Amino acid sequence: MFAQFDLDDALVGGCDKAGFKKPTSIQQLVLPEAMAGKDVLASAPTGTGKTAAFILPCAQHLLDYPRTKPGYPRVLILAPTRELATQIFQQAELLTQLTDIKIGLITGGVNYGSHKEILTKTTDILIATPGRLLEYIDNEQFDAREVEILVLDEADRMLDMGFSDNIHRIAGEARWRKQSLLFSATLAGAGIIRFSKEILEEPVYLESDPSRKEKAKIHQWVHLADSKEHKIDLLVALLNDESVKRAVIFANKRETVQFLSGKLQSENLSNAWLEGEMPQDKRNNAVARVKDGEVNILVATDVAARGLDIDDITHVINFDLPRKADVYVHRIGRTGRAGKKGTAITLVEAHDVVYLAKIERFTDQRLQRRVIDGLRPLHKEARVPSKKKPKQKVKKNAGLTRQQKLAKKRKKDKKARKKSQKS
Missing domain, CATH: 3.40.50.300 (P-loop containing nucleotide triphosphate hydrolases)
Known part of the structure; x- marks a missing residue:
């Protein structure tokens, strides 16, 4: 070929x-x-x-x-x-x-x-x-x-x-x-x-317009969270699901990555972590642990959103929502590769809703909202203010010539005089 x-x-x-x-x-x-x-x-x-x-x-x-x-x-x-x-x-x-x-x-x-x-x-x-x-x-x-x-x-x-x-x-x-x-x-x-x-x-x-076989089939949905603690509970519940064979969890800050790694360890969820300030040998070791199957969870900043060469990632979970819509696309691209199915789950607090709206506009789709029994959010999803421009009022005399405007004014004045004479 x-x-x-x-x-x-x-x-x-x-x-x-x-x-x-x-x-x-x-x-x-x-x-x-x-x-x-x-x-x-x-x-x-x-x-x-x-x-x-x-x-x-x-x-x-x-x-x-x-x-x-x-x-x-x-x-x-x-x-x-x-x-x-x-x-x-x-x-x-x-x-x-x-x-x-x-x-x-x-x-x-x-x-x-x-x-x-x-x-x-x-x-x-x-x-x-x-x-x-x-x-x-x-x-x-x-x-x-x-x-x-x-x-x-x-x-x-x-x-x-x-x-x-x-x-x-x-x-x-x-x-x-x-x-x-x-x-x-x-x-x-x-x-x-x-x-x-x-x-x-x-x-x-x-x-390129990839063929159906090349295209990634990524199931995407959202879980609304009331707080950071609620997000952690959702994350632990998701990772304990038997469908999760190999997952990458994205956070926006390296401090969050380190916190999540320790928290998951305390929940008996073994993992490796990856962030930008790590020496290369430690980064290589973290990726190798996932590749070799020693652990099936990698917690990472966006340094891993591109060029992360790990096969068969079944789930990408956005613990933090990225601030740019294209970064979201790059993150979820770690799963569903080479025609295989994948799952991308995003955890969203109230202050993230504006960024979720950007992602949905960028990808031209509304991400499905889901809940986990026992972990349902107490608050409704915050509304994002519409960015539609208010309709401008069209002036009645718009488009008329000067002569037409004067004639219309004289006619109006004449009607007003007649009305005043009758009274």
């Missing part, structure tokens, strides 16, 4: 070994355009195979135009988080395992010495997070002038995390590149479009 794109036999073999049988919709759209050397701005839902959509054309370019001398990376892939960068690195190694392509990974959270070999020896594809890579550029330990293809994965998330200036600086260092590919979970909003115009040249716009 992948042979139809004129990929090298080694890459087709890599797809087979990775278990990729049939190209997904985003791969079918991107591969021909990217392999033709065009700049691409693409959007695809989580779990629809977009990583392979940019790895394969980049690898094909390297095979078509072999390196003539040792040097710095010719393909640079930027990702917003360490987890996503690691996931891309693993898939790139899998797809190129039958080639001689050398791949490197640079992220924060690890000691600088571990990157020495990548910085001093020949690397063909480098996957990196912007912050740490820029440090090496500033220290003149990395040279981006040999980059021929620049890939920005989950660019919308990078903008949200404040990486815009870093990416522009890196793109400036790689200004002699021949091609740029930008991927985003959504193309909604002026920010990502404006950003893409600054990075891309005459890009092809591609937005």
Whole structure:
């Protein structure tokens, strides 16, 4: 199936070994355009195979135009988080395992010495997070002038995390590149479009419509809560349900993550936790505990909302409601992947209702409200004020000419005089 794109036999073999049988919709759209050397701005839902959509054309370019001398990376892939960068690195190694392509990974959270070999020896594809890579550029330990293809994965998330200036600086260092590919979970909003115009040249716009088999089937509903204590009781009851095989719980603050982790432990609900300030080895260990089945609950901040590579997550529970609707979409994308069914449950206090309304407008659906016997909320759902603009009153004489207005006034005055004479 992948042979139809004129990929090298080694890459087709890599797809087979990775278990990729049939190209997904985003791969079918991107591969021909990217392999033709065009700049691409693409959007695809989580779990629809977009990583392979940019790895394969980049690898094909390297095979078509072999390196003539040792040097710095010719393909640079930027990702917003360490987890996503690691996931891309693993898939790139899998797809190129039958080639001689050398791949490197640079992220924060690890000691600088571990990157020495990548910085001093020949690397063909480098996957990196912007912050740490820029440090090496500033220290003149990395040279981006040999980059021929620049890939920005989950660019919308990078903008949200404040990486815009870093990416522009890196793109400036790689200004002699021949091609740029930008991927985003959504193309909604002026920010990502404006950003893409600054990075891309005459890009092809591609937005996939996943097949029914690719689409995630995520059942979503809401539990209203009277207080934080009520939310905790709801959370414990939900996690004790036998349908929960593997769950990710999202909180907005790392203090909440640590509190919830301890609280669940006291309720005999073993878990691992993940937040942004953790050293990389501890983060890796937390994810490994869930992957290996040592625990089936991961409590996390939004650092794990993107690039968290854990299979068979049956439930995502929003203990805290995110303040942005697109973050909600990214969170629930951790379940229901690759056509499997998933469940997303959100716990909502009164002060969260305004954000729930934003999410429902963004996703164009009303999330079902459910209750648990014995834990029903005492208060009704707060009403969100309507944002509809009041209708403007139409003036009676609107649209009349000056002469028509004067004639109408004279007629009115004449009627008034007659009325006064009769009285």
